[in-house]
Amino acid sequence: MDELKSPGKPFEISRRAVWEAWEKVRANKGAPGVDGESVEDFEKDLKGNLYKIWNRMSSGTYFPPPVRAVEIAKAHGPGTRILGVPTVADRIAQTVVAGVLEERAERLFHPDSYGYRPKRSALDAVAACRRRCWETDWVIDLDIRKFFDSVPWDLVVKAVQANTGLPWVVLYVRRWLQAPLRLPDGTLRQRDRGTPQGSSVSPVLANLFLHYALDAWMARVRIVKWFGPGCRRGYWPYYPGGWFVSARVRSRRGVVVGGLRTGHRLPDPVG
Secondary structure, three states: OOOOOOOOOOOOOOHHHHHHHHHHHHHHOOOOOOOOOOHHHHHOOHHHHHHHHHHHHHHOOOOOOOEEEEEEEOOOOOOEEEEEEOOHHHHHHHHHHHHHHHHHHOOOOOOOOOOOOOOOOHHHHHHHHHHHHOOOOEEEEEEOOOHHHHOOHHHHHHHHHOOOOOHHHHHHHHHHHHOOEEOOOOOEEOOOOOOOOOOOOHHHHHHHHHHHHHHHHHHHOOHHHHHOOOOOOOOOOOOOOEEEEEEOEEEOOEEEEOOEEOOOOOOOOOO
């Protein structure tokens, strides 16, 4: 892994980035994907496997395999939800791209965004909520219905393009969005929206989309002015999907936040 760049390749991707991505995937462990290969199996030919990922990504010939769909029971309420489990190799490739996006996007995100952020946790979000409960009279609890299943691809790609000039990052994001799900019965499900919950690149894609679709929108309608510093949105205790907003005023027809009624229409797919 001494060689940092990829001479003679269409895309300049460092081998060190692939190695660092592998270290993160190994630390996180995780279940095998559709190929049945575990982290331990991958490590048996570590040098060769990492070279394949780097070579194919640098050449523009990396195509993600299907994502293994795993049904799990919902923590609250009846029914199940589907998690996507990429292969170990695909998780490494996704982590390379996620690292590139996070490096720039972290400077954009609002300090009240907690989900999938470095050095931030659910407990940090709870602490902020608790502190503000002493400062405000009302809390608006909002939720995004089936966010990971319904987020539109075109807007995700636009958010990515706004944060990188690297064509290979956009190329691979498009391919990951289009990767089918392999269901427990072995059939493949093609998708036309959404990003698999459980993949390595989905968290930063979700945060980027919500930065523009929600945070930027709230700034345009000047909620920030009325909430005051640090009160404008979303505590994401676990993942992008729900948040709390502090409010000072309640009218007979609903909660009013700084003169903006909560019935004001939010951009799709926010519900």
